[in-house]
Amino acid sequence: MPLIILSPLLLLLLAQIAFPDLALFSLLPFPQTGYIALASIGLLSLLMRQTEWFYWLALLATYLWLTQNTAATSELPLLPLLCALLMLLLALIPKPSPLKPSGLALLLAGPLLLMLGQYLPLAAALQRADLPAVVLQAPVSGSSLTWLHGWCFSILAGLWLIAINLKPRKAAYWGEFAIFLALVLDLALPASTALANWPLVAACLAILLALAFQMLHLAYIDELTQLPQRRALMAHLNRLGRNSAVCMLDVDHFKKFNDTYGHDVGDQVLKLLGSILGKVKGLTAYRYGGEEFTLVFGHNKKALLEEKLEEVRLAVAEYPLVIRNDNRPKDSSSGKKARGSSGAEKTVNVTISLGCCVKQKGETPMQLLKRADEALYAAKKAGRNTFVLKI
Numbered sequence: 502m503p504l505i506i507l508s509p510l511l512l513l514l515l516a517q518i519a520f521p522d523l524a525l526f527s528l529l530p531f532p533q534t535g536y537i538a539l540a541s542i543g544l545l546s547l548l549m550r551q552t553e554w555f556y557w558l559a560l561l562a563t564y565l566w567l568t569q570n571t572a573a574t575s576e577l578p579l580l581p582l583l584c585a586l587l588m589l590l591l592a593l594i595p596k597p598s599p600l601k602p603s604g605l606a607l608l609l610a611g612p613l614l615l616m617l618g619q620y621l622p623l624a625a626a627l628q629r630a631d632l633p634a635v636v637l638q639a640p641v642s643g644s645s646l647t648w649l650h651g652w653c654f655s656i657l658a659g660l661w662l663i664a665i666n667l668k669p670r671k672a673a674y675w676g677e678f679a680i681f682l683a684l685v686l687d688l689a690l691p692a693s694t695a696l697a698n699w700p701l702v703a704a705c706l707a708i709l710l711a712l713a714f715q716m717l718h719l720a721y722i723d724e725l726t727q728l729p730q731r732r733a734l735m736a737h738l739n740r741l742g743r744n745s746a747v748c749m750l751d752v753d754h755f756k757k758f759n760d761t762y763g764h765d766v767g768d769q770v771l772k773l774l775g776s777i778l779g780k781v782k783g784l785t786a787y788r789y790g791g792e793e794f795t796l797v798f799g800h801n802k803k804a805l806l807e808e809k810l811e812e813v814r815l816a817v818a819e820y821p822l823v824i825r826n827d828n829r830p831k832d833s834s835s836g837k838k839a840r841g842s843s844g845a846e847k848t849v850n851v852t853i854s855l856g857c858c859v860k861q862k863g864e865t866p867m868q869l870l871k872r873a874d875e876a877l878y879a880a881k882k883a884g885r886n887t888f889v890l891k892i
């Protein structure tokens with residue numbers, strides 16, 4: 502669960518509040534330890550080819566540097582707001598590799614904007630307290646977080662959470678959000694020796710967890726269908742209970758489909774199939790490889806299995822696939838022919854065949870898969886768009 506990424510913030514905060522005498526992070530030489538932590542995570546991100554974290558590390562390092570070199574954060578009223586805004590923008594934009602010229606420019610732009618932002622007239626206005634005094638007051642005494650920060654952060658957090666929920670769930674988004682929360686908490690907590698440094702440490706741990714999730718995702722999740730792939734299937738089959746069943750399924754006449762509509766459209770079909778299978782309750786779906794998928798059931802009840810296999814078959818067969826032929830030639834007569842009279846879109850249906858078998862006593866995962874494959878072959882021979890269940 503990507504939400505686990507937020508746990509270091511909470512756990513470290515609780516630990517620091519519950520055991521202030523422990524003063525875990527006040528024993529560390531800061532900011533040096535902070536810079537070392539950020540540099541180590543940068544190195545790890547590079548090794549793991551997840552270089553988009555460089556942008557975040559650069560922002561965090563600049564924030565740390567600016568706060569360490571200013572007597573009080575209140576002297577930099579715009580810094581947290583600007584930092585949070587830049588973080589949100591960074592979370593929303595597609596990020597090139599920082600090793601490319603455009604990426605390098607973006608990498609430098611964040612810290613530069615953060616530093617130059619302190620000279621904006623707005624910063625001076627905030628310092629002169631042109632706003633009603635209460636707006637610039639801190640809700641908690643000793644805290645650097647003013648009501649103004651609080652309101653702005655609430656709006657930014659709301660926008661951020663909406664953005665996260667609109668995107669497909671990904672660990673990195675929660676890692677980025679954890680960095681934002683660490684920034685808010687850094688300001689909100691009254692400056693004290695016991696609590697002073699933990700938000701940065703928590704942000705670093707959140708990035709480490711996000712990196713671990715990203716690696717797990719790369720190792721276990723198929724890029725195209727977003728389903729767990731064969732490595733995850735084999736791990737599941739190795740710990741499969743006695744009462745279980747396995748089903749192999751594949752798209753009917755997929756070669757012909759690819760030949761007719763192109764490999765890209767074929768990929769879209771597999772993607773859609775992954776999304777349909779992933780939503781079916783009562784089974785775990787895997788992409789076995791190519792156009793083959795595997796379903797694993799945690800029971801061996803004949804009636805329930807038949808019901809589920811039919812549900813899956815129907816869900817695919819009845820799904821109207823809208824095909825946009827974007828690659829067709831624009832002016833040639835062959836292009837006109839390809840577009841046809843009904844325009845650029847066409848609706849087609851694909852069907853699948855399913856072969857399922859119940860696990861036998863002492864059967865190995867490979868033997869079980871082989872029998873499911875034989876059942877799939879039987880379904881193909883029976884005319885396709887059907888299932889065969891072997892009890």
Ligand SMILES: Nc1nc2c(ncn2[C@@H]2O[C@H](COP(=O)(O)OP(=O)(O)OP(=O)(O)O)[C@@H](O)[C@H]2O)c(=O)[nH]1
Nearest residue numbers: 752753754755756757759764765767768791792881
């Ligand atoms: N677009 C796309 N095609 C794939 C992918 N993996 C495998 N295929 C294609 O799937 C097709 C499988 O063809 P066959 O094994 O002959 O089976 P089929 O045409 O579906 O015929 P039946 O299974 O007997 O109904 C091949 O043309 C592969 O190129 C993929 O990731 N994307």
